[in-house]
Amino acid sequence: MSQWLLSGALAVPLTLAGLGLLLAAIILDLLAGDPRRLPHPVVGIGRAIAWLEARWNHGPAASRRRRGALMTALVVVGAYAVGWALLTLLGWLHPWLGWAAELWLLWSCLAIKGLADAGRAVAVPLAEGDLPAARRALGMIVGRDTQALDESEIARGAVETVAENSVDGITAPLFWALIGGAPLALAYKAVNTLDSMVGYRNARYRDFGWASARLDDLANWPAARLTALAIWLSSGWLPGEWQRRGALAATWREAPRHPSPNAGWPEAMVANLLGVQLGGVNYYAGEVSHRATLGSPHRPLCAADIGAAIRLMHGGWVVSLLLLVMALLILRSVVP
Template identity: 40%
Template sequence: MGFPHPVRWIGSLISNLTDLFLKRAERTLEPDKVNKRKRKLGLIMVIIVITVSAGICFVILHLAYTLNSVLGLIIESVITYQCIAAKSLYVESMKVYKALEQEGLEAGRKAVSMIVGRDTASLDEKGVIKAAVETVAENTSDGVIAPLIYLAIGGPVLGIAYKAINTMDSMVGYKNDKYMDFGRAAAKLDDVVNFIPSRISAVLIILSCLFLGKDYSFLGACKIFFRDRFNHASPNSAQTESACAGALGLQLAGPASYFGKLVEKKYIGDPIRSIELKDIKRANILMFGASFLCEAICILILMIWINM
């Protein structure tokens, strides 16, 4: 079964609070005040989720270290490991790869639907591959580099606080009728905490091209990053997507269907070549390369700090 994953607990807390607060907001007598109440309750949820998540993490670590320093180190290591999603990102994206390779398009659509928010029923094979590559590219920041940065700054407590913010955004940060107002605080806070990490992640992706081989273009990553890094409604998402697109010589993003509605989105990158199945593997290699660089830099900074 393994150690219980904290993100599952955080997700359960968010889900329960969302149901409770949305029902309460809908009971507001004045229709014109419903949206305002949703925004207020959404902010309250953000405060509760962060406080509870970080607070429980702090208490667990404090008790563990009080009982035994070795136990504390083990618990801290487990929580730290669970804050970083490199393995799960690789595993889930490679499920798409294997499904397309071994079972065909329908299996690929089903696999990619587990990791993206867009509608997947009408995607062709290249569309499925592109969705998987984009997910790996975007989550290189959200799921790997940003947690590493916050863990390096504030340990597991700050790492869990970041995961709570990121999970809230993924659950209620949608711009639809249900969550537009309620999820606003979560979405805005997610933009703030990812602003710097997303840009650091993009730079790390670009630098990793220097030692990953001929499939990765350093100059292409630089060019598309500086040109297309704002081609997204989010101030952060296109940072890593543009670096990845340029590194691989692909065109990513563009129009996509969400909840049955076609959403017009700008393209990221140039179609220097047609996307292919191996690009899912290549995107993962970029992710691991950037992760390695981030860890190396964090360790170097820590060593310098200790020796000062």
């Protein structure tokens, strides 16, 4: 049985065993990254989404909206149900099997090492002056055109990616795992995968992916704001020259400018702490896209800013985890 199974009117499921499993999953992710040699549940979720989208995304706009909402519900509830059933069955066979399965599922929901490695894959060739290699590495993690980007624009793309994905790759899975363990973290990854596959505002997905995009906004809402605060708090002890004065107020003012209701919070905080400007003009398949600017252009971005963003990412998830655990402990002490 999962150590995190919600029960009663208001459950506070934090246990030493559950917290130990989550910490073990974090350590595994930091050491080994994504468990690529094991069956990956997110890959299975992606295949289910692709199968349903190919069969249901057609017809009038209203029908596509209804079928897209139904797909969203089926995938998210299905991910939770399969995770819960797997852990229940294996835990019934033997507690160690249940714990091992939960550890594997929690591990598969995190992307700490993967995100840091992706940022460094851009920073290293950029620092060496190898712009073509840096552009290729950036093209692996962003959707924008990278062929003509200069050093500052390459660095901007990597910093924005590290900042934004610190939420859906790290702090949001931790947030939901602390509330409901691996089944709820897996349901969150289903939400996130749905948004990454069908949550676009183009002709193909505008109607079919509407429910997926809105649910992703809701699922990331608390973690995005917590991440921005935690990044600011961690900058007080992280090595580096951070522009902390006014960063909180500036982030509060600038974050709503971002087209995403959540991505602007970590991006604005990182921009203000670094003393740089994020956002601006991007190109997607040759089409121009204007993004609101975040931060102030005190200087051009460079390769070193990517490393600084990675340090802030690590500080942010560590402080977020500490704040969440303390909040749950306090809640557990007052809830009968």
